[in-house]
Amino acid sequence: MKRLKILLLGTGESGKSTITKQMKIIHINGYSFAERLEKIKDIIRNVRESLLSMVGAMHHLNIPLEDEESRPSADFILDQAARQDTETSEEFWMHCERLWADGGVQKCYDRSHEYQLIDCAKYFLDKIKEIKSPNYAPSDQDILRCRAITTSIQHIEFDVPDAGQSVKFSVYDVGGQQGERKKWIQVFDNVVAILYLGDTSCFDQTLREDTAKSRLIESLEIFEQVWNNRFLRPVSILLFLNKIDILAEKIAKGRSIKDLLAQHPGVFPDYDSCPVSSNERLEFLDAFPGGSEQTAKRRSRSSSRTDINPEVVKTAVYIKNLFTRIVRGELSINKTIQPHPKEWHQNHSCEYFYTCAVDTNNVKKVLEGCRTLIIRKHLERFGII
Numbered sequence: 274m275k276r277l278k279i280l281l282l283g284t285g286e287s288g289k290s291t292i293t294k295q296m297k298i299i300h301i302n303g304y305s306f307a308e309r310l311e312k313i314k315d316i317i318r319n320v321r322e323s324l325l326s327m328v329g330a331m332h333h334l335n336i337p338l339e340d341e342e343s344r345p346s347a348d349f350i351l352d353q354a355a356r357q358d359t360e361t362s363e364e365f366w367m368h369c370e371r372l373w374a375d376g377g378v379q380k381c382y383d384r385s386h387e388y389q390l391i392d393c394a395k396y397f398l399d400k401i402k403e404i405k406s407p408n409y410a411p412s413d414q415d416i417l418r419c420r421a422i423t424t425s426i427q428h429i430e431f432d433v434p435d436a437g438q439s440v441k442f443s444v445y446d447v448g449g450q451q452g453e454r455k456k457w458i459q460v461f462d463n464v465v466a467i468l469y470l471g472d473t474s475c476f477d478q479t480l481r482e483d484t485a486k487s488r489l490i491e492s493l494e495i496f497e498q499v500w501n502n503r504f505l506r507p508v509s510i511l512l513f514l515n516k517i518d519i520l521a522e523k524i525a526k527g528r529s530i531k532d533l534l535a536q537h538p539g540v541f542p543d544y545d546s547c548p549v550s551s552n553e554r555l556e557f558l559d560a561f562p563g564g565s566e567q568t569a570k571r572r573s574r575s576s577s578r579t580d581i582n583p584e585v586v587k588t589a590v591y592i593k594n595l596f597t598r599i600v601r602g603e604l605s606i607n608k609t610i611q612p613h614p615k616e617w618h619q620n621h622s623c624e625y626f627y628t629c630a631v632d633t634n635n636v637k638k639v640l641e642g643c644r645t646l647i648i649r650k651h652l653e654r655f656g657i658i
């Protein structure tokens with residue numbers, strides 16, 4: 274069988290590159306010591322960028338520093354705004370630690386949906402002690418969390434044993450921000466499947482590149498374009514409903530998708546009256562990370578996890594239903610698109626998976642399911658089965 278070409282699509286920060294990192298960890302040989310050390314630069318940039326965003330946002334949101342002694346640290350970080358290099362000093366780390374410990378900065382962190390903050394801010398700021406050590410080598414988890422924007426098309430290849438033979442995959446990772454999407458069409462030919470990344474946690478955020486636009490609505494619109502794109506008519510989509518861990522954190526903080534829905538009356542189905550079937554509930558709970566192997570074994574499929582707020586499940590299932598309504602032609606977000614009739618779509622399908630792209634166990638399971646589907650669809654398409 275020839276190499277199967279897979280395309281990762283989705284809006285900016287939806288998790289595409291994180292999935293390719295997982296493929297390298299799961300299917301290639303992971304990260305060498307030298308490659309790990311290379312990532313330290315990006316991690317330092319992430320720390321600096323996170324603090325800069327928060328200090329900037331405190332000004333706009335009128336949140337004062339709690340401790341006036343943090344002022345020189347805020348000034349120090351603001352002075353770094355134009356720096357691209359990753360030189361660090363004891364002084365730099367001291368200011369970072371002091372700022373992150375300030376109650377005002379913490380308040381600002383809690384309001385991060387009101388400005389643009391990278392997802393890994395807290396993850397790295399909580400481990401400055403480790404990062405600043407001269408012996409620091411990033412772990413797999415650090416690499417998965419580290420954020421670097423994609424601005425050129427990236428490509429990886431790997432082979433996976435399947436039913437006694439070796440299946441060759443070629444995976445393309447593109448940039449998802451608005452300015453990057455014109456490049457997508459370059460990689461549309463001979464695609465076997467698309468992995469579309471949709472961020473389930475972004476319902477209260479706006480786009481980094483256009484702060485007047487909702488991230489969730491943008492993701493639905495781009496999905497609708499991809500599903501109805503004439504070049505992709507025979508290509509099946511595997512929809513990754515990603516960042517379910519961040520979704521749970523947001524719900525715990527009292528955030529709700531209802532605010533977004535209220536801002537767009539008449540566009541979306543009513544949230545409160547959308548039912549969640551027991552099957553939909555179990556699908557989500559099965560995917561949710563956490564709960565040790567042991568408890569997972571003890572837990573029968575019919576019993577439920579009590580550690581997950583029902584509102585998390587309801588929001589995830591509601592968002593899943595928005596995407597599946599687009600697939601069935603029952604919801605149109607992008608008014609410039611003329612949805613095709615059902616027959617037009619008969620040669621492709623859309624399957625969905627709940628994912629946490631930074632969780633290797635979750636991604637491994639999802640990728641196994643995808644592989645089986647991709648190979649079956651490919652063989653069907655060429656009349657082999």
Ligand SMILES: Nc1nc2c(ncn2[C@@H]2O[C@H](COP(=O)(O)OP(=O)(O)OP(=O)(O)O)[C@@H](O)[C@H]2O)c(=O)[nH]1
Binds near residue numbers: 284629
């Ligand atoms: N906690 C958590 N973080 C995630 C998840 N998926 C992605 N991230 C983080 O989100 C950030 C953005 O992920 P990327 O993989 O760079 O997003 P992308 O889709 O490649 O973005 P572009 O290259 O701009 O198109 C990174 O810091 C990831 O670690 C997830 O499921 N949970």
Ligand SMILES: [Mg+2]
Binds near residue numbers: 446449
């Ligand atoms: Mg990327």
